[in-house]
Amino acid sequence: MSQLHELRLDPTGCDAHGFCVEILPELFTLDEWGYPLLNTGTLVAAVPKDLVSAAKKAVAACPVAALRLEKLKS
């Protein structure tokens, strides 16, 4: 059983500080208004195995706790 991780962004919390975009450019870009845009275009994205530790860092770096990393079982 492998572990899948999902990153979730709370848009009501996010203040466009942009730390997540700096730490995880593989998953995030900034939109024209300065807000993080996940590569899925939605509020959830799967995190590849090799990016899990970077994702944890992004979660910790967000000053308003708008990011959450969730473990999914598959």
Added chain:
Amino acid sequence: MSTPPVANARLLPVGPSGQALDLRSLAAHETHFGRLPLIEGPRIGKPGPLVHEIEKSGLRGRGGGWFPTARKIHAVVESAGTRRAWSAGRKPVVIANAMEGEPASSKDAVLLRHSPHLVFDGIQALAATIGAEQAYIAIHRGSPVIDVVLRALADRNDRVTIELVTPPARYVSSEESALAHWIGDGMGTPVYGKRTFERGVNDRPTQVQNAETMAHIGLIARYGGEWFASVGDTKAPGTCLVTVGGAVNAPGVIEVPVGTPVAEIISRCKGFSTEVSGFLTGGYGGAWVATDNLMASDWTPESVAAEGGAIGAGILWALDARTCALHEVARVALFMAGESAGQCGPCRFGLPSLADDLATIAGKSAQMSDVHRLNTRIPLVQQRGGCKHPDGVARFVSSAMHVFQEEVAHHLRGRCSATSTGAALPVEGMRAIPVGLPGKDFK
């Protein structure tokens, strides 16, 4: 069981000479519909038996989403059970959503003005079925039906007292998590990450149903699910209220079986009053459809969706071809941008950007680059909000760009086919783009 009302005038019954009955008094209401029977409560984590009738009826919510009501009942009761709600004194909460946030809708107000007790009966029946001891009816602040509702409530002696709440008259304050937030904490902004049926009012499982849905429950509790499903569409049984507006000779709220041909709805409203350039279905969170396509369709959520529309809360607006469709769309987009709760970047800044692009396209110096910019921005506001407000606006705008593409081409050549500068679609109380603190007007 009393005698079920005739045919297709269930929620808005008519008298012998075809006039709408005034059932505002409890006596008149009970004479017409009979008394609400005793409704049994839930047992060991299962909803009361009325849920089976509601299942049989196939009732789907009339507030816009057309979600099966029985499934919501099961979800709320299940969530109450698993969260030890009963022993912890955290029983479920019921809310009737009569906010009617869509400016082009009047069906909930018309229903409450004629038959408020039917809505209250539905609330009582639902509260009993899920074991709720707290029940609310939410009507937006300043609504003209508040008086009627207060007077009718004073007539009743219910097991569960129905409390009237009046959140601010803002578009997104009618969204279900916003209502629960308002009742619990006095803030009418949507909440992200909590599902209302699990964690609504003060984190209790909360069942929100549209006022019309409640009224249907009030009838199913009396006459049963089979009776309910004896008219309507197989996938969406029963009757529904439709607010027909715009360029028809007799605009207003009518009740029809779901599945009635749109052409028949229009002829019941005495036909078009002028040439029509397109239909808006479902209101400002809905979608535009080309006139001929919709006229050939039936009024069901599925058939209207197949034409690119969205039946939503039952709004059907025929746009007068003498007004500029693009100008109308731009005005509404600006209004909807101002209705954002301002909590989420893509909604707070994205919607004003869409409105800007539309204003340019509707103007005299539209460029192809403006259309391209708008088209790339639409997906940037979709699926990125804390609630579905921006998704509704995106659908409204993108369907307009499709249905009115000839008019767009016209504007790109510096022309406009409008012969009147008058405004058509209602945007009363239109607000400026939000500035300052997010959600500040939502108290």
